[in-house]
Amino acid sequence: MHRHLRFLSALILVITLNSCANGPPILVSDAQMQQASLKSWTDIKSKEKISTNPDEHERANRIAQRIIAIAPELQGYPWEVQVFDSKEVNAFALPGGKIGVYNGLMKVAATDDELAAVIGHEISHVTARHSAKRVSGSMLASIGTQIADLGLAAAGYSGAGQLLGAGVQYGLLMPYSRKQEYEADAIGLHYMTRAGYDPNAAITFWRKMQQQSGGKAPPEFASTHPADANRIAALEKIIRAQAGAADSAK
Secondary structure, X not given: OHHHHHHHHXXXXXXXXXXXXXXXXXXXXXXXXHHHHHHHHHHHHHHOOEOOOHHHHHHHHHHHHHHHOOOHHHOOOOOEEEEEOOOOOOEEEEOOOEEEEEHHXXXXXXXXXXXXXXXXXXXXXXXXXXXXXXXXXXXXXXXXXXXXXXXXXXXXXXXXXXXXXXXXXXXXXXXXXXHHHHHHHHHHHHHHHHOOOOOHHHHHHHHXXXXXXXXXXXXXXXXXXXXXXXXXXXXXXXXXXXXXXXXHHO
16 A cells, blocks of 8 residues: 555656646636736835936837847736835836846946846746746645655655655746756847847846856856856857857848
């Protein structure tokens, strides 16, 4: 009996992990994600200090709107861009068309091309529905882990849930998140190039980020984001491919 329970628990976990690793079915609707994002956006604006510098707002809005204008799939969202007064070097975009940019990032992304690389990347998360996919993947992984843990506990393996949870986190969810980051990089390069920005600025920006980290970034396997060196290498490969395709078209 215990042998069958162990086999069934393992089978359930494997099926769940394979489903997530190959791209989980989306379990939440766009309307649900937009509703949740709107609440998050309202909360963020109430808690974060909004920049009082009109030049920062003009710059972020101009770049965002220029990127949005070139892609049909970006139309129809009620886009809103806010610049937050913080030293944090970050930006984000939420489902439903809300973009947040920290002016700490704007100081590092000194040129419009560099800032376009970041904004294009963040907008790409929205069009690729990455938030909905991450929520769905987390839901499936949680359900699969809980069922497998119950089966293993019934078979005499108590406390297995913690180990299973760590395995899912480091073996599935983080690699899947990094895969989405690479995908957003690729889409973002496409967007910024079509909008007339220099894609090579993505390289200069991430080299700056690499220097800022000073080698203190966590190892890639323990992060939701790619290592800077791997990200730069992937971006360079895409840019070379774009340049080769452009030359062939001449």
